[in-house]
Amino acid sequence: xxxxxxxxxxxxxxxxxxxxxxxxxxxxxxxxxxxxxxxxxxxxxxxxxxxxxxxxxxxxxxxxxxxxxxxxxxxxxxxxxxxxxxxxxxxxxxxxxxxxxxxxxxxxxxxxxx
Amino acid sequence: xxxxxxxxxxxxxxxxxxxxxxxxxxxxxxxxxxxxxxxxxxxxxxxxxxxxxxxxxxxxxxxxxxxxxxxxxxxxxxxxxxxxxxxxxxxxxxxxxxxxxxxxxxxxxxxxxx
Numbered sequence: 513x514x515x516x517x518x519x520x521x522x523x524x525x526x527x528x529x530x531x532x533x534x535x536x537x538x539x540x541x542x543x544x545x546x547x548x549x550x551x552x553x554x555x556x557x558x559x560x561x562x563x564x565x566x567x568x569x570x571x572x573x574x575x576x577x578x579x580x581x582x583x584x585x586x587x588x589x590x591x592x593x594x595x596x597x598x599x600x601x602x603x604x605x606x607x608x609x610x611x612x613x614x615x616x617x618x619x620x621x622x623x624x625x626x
Numbered sequence: 627x628x629x630x631x632x633x634x635x636x637x638x639x640x641x642x643x644x645x646x647x648x649x650x651x652x653x654x655x656x657x658x659x660x661x662x663x664x665x666x667x668x669x670x671x672x673x674x675x676x677x678x679x680x681x682x683x684x685x686x687x688x689x690x691x692x693x694x695x696x697x698x699x700x701x702x703x704x705x706x707x708x709x710x711x712x713x714x715x716x717x718x719x720x721x722x723x724x725x726x727x728x729x730x731x732x733x734x735x736x737x738x739x740x
Contacts, residue, residue, distance in 0.1 A: 542726075543726045545728065547730070552732065553732060554632075554717060554730050554731055554732035554733040555671075555717060555719075555730040555733070556730070557727065557728065557729055557730070560726060560727060560728075562726055568726075568727070570727065571729060600669075602671065604671075608721065608726050613659065613676065614661070614673035614676065615661075615663075615673060615728065616673075617670070617671040617672075619669065619670065620669050
């Protein structure tokens with residue numbers, strides 16, 4: 513079973529501070545994704561990556577940066593955190609080829625920006 | 627641009643009945659892939675079932691099946707013989723044939739009562 517691990521699980525940050533959310537996957541998937549989940553909005557795509565060194569903007573990239581330094585790791589960076597970025601963030605990985613295409617999700621990171 | 631819309635926000639059914647969850651999508655691509663995911667009360671998000679746009683047969687996995695109506699850009703999830711454990715939030719998602727971007731709908735909460 514694919515394993516996607518997010519850290520930290522919970523984070524409290526101050527407005528204007530820098531926040532880094534980390535994600536690690538152990539199944540050699542090419543694609544990785546960052547979503548945020550808010551009541552009434554479902555899962556919204558922030559950034560995604562095709563592989564090491566690549567990042568692509570999702571549907572709501574403003575205020576976020578992403579980094580994919582290796583196949584296994586994908587980080588989401590909030591350079592200047594704002595209270596509107598309080599949310600639950602999910603990382604996912606998967607491949608888009610073949611009959612087994614599906615995403616595997618981490619358990620989420622609950623971020624509170626005060 | 628791609629878009630996924632779930633108009634139902636909350637559905638309640640009795641155990642052992644059949645429920646259909648609606649989803650419509652927008653895409654410019656002739657090739658695309660449609661998915662349903664389930665989020666349990668613990669927050670875990672898991673893949674359920676998938677439909678490829680070029681396939682005419684509706685996908686079926688266990689007691690989950692899809693009602694794919696391509697002319698209506700609709701992909702309904704049908705759960706037969708519902709169980710209490712099916713209580714969860716269900717998300718519809720789409721990936722266009724070109725690229726790895728996977729966008730989700732807002733989700734629909736299903737409550738199954740005894």
